[in-house]
Amino acid sequence: MPELPEVETVRRSLLPILGRRIVAVDIREPRLRRRVSRDLASRTVGQQIVAVDRCGKYLLLGLSSADVVLAHLGMSGTLILRPAGAPLEPHDHVRFLLSRGRVLVFNDPRRFGLLRVGRTESFAELRCIGPDPLSQDFSAELLLRLTRQRRRSVKNLLMDQRLVAGIGNIYANEILFEAGVRPGRRAQRLRRFEIEAIVRATRRVLVAAIAAGGSSISDYRDGSGRPGYFQLALSVYDRAGLPCRRCGTEVRRVTQTGRSSFYCPHCQR
DNA sequence: ATATGCACCTGTGTGC
């Protein structure tokens, strides 16, 4: 489910928790991709939530103690705000009871997500992720540097969180369609104008996707339970065999390093 | 450096 646009949408929808205190923590299933921090409850109960930030696909809830709750939504995770008395739902793994009658629930059917508490500096996963593709750091100069000497495919490169943080399978495909570049192209063979097109396309696609509230392919919801609408605007992702919205040619699906890639053989070179 | 295969999980859709 969640790539940068979905995580950013969740972040924005969670802003109403700012200033609330964590009153109780209920860990029902600690076995996520990594075990939920054993001291999650002891380090968060009594703390006030003072920040809701995003770093790539990670969400960071800043606490008044200077600790941070680090969350990753994996493939199927959601962080959702409900009324305090709302009934437990399937796959509700951790619940933070908040002041002023709300409960923040980490729900994740596949349990590929992550929920930890600690100092920001202590999280190794944050140390090795690249710049945010919406920041000024993500420029044609940077992408040019990243692509030199690398034989790997441009799509694979865009999805490498160490190089750029937040792009996953849906948006890598969409960005490359928008840029007119085939996903299988080797990074080092890209021309400068193509690099520039990819940088522009990245901004356009991610900004549009955030504006639409992300993509709800099956079950993604934001923190207030609302779906996104960008799936209706997808150009190639999950559209194998359907006509390209721009030229009518059939969209193709190929497998690259274990993931499905989609492209229009006419619009993308 | 990079690709592949697999592992971790559950849910859904498809074809028989």
Added chain:
DNA sequence: TGCACACAGGTGCATA
């Protein structure tokens, strides 16, 4: 209707 199978937004490992 039931069953087997493929596949799904992510990441990390071991192996080539």
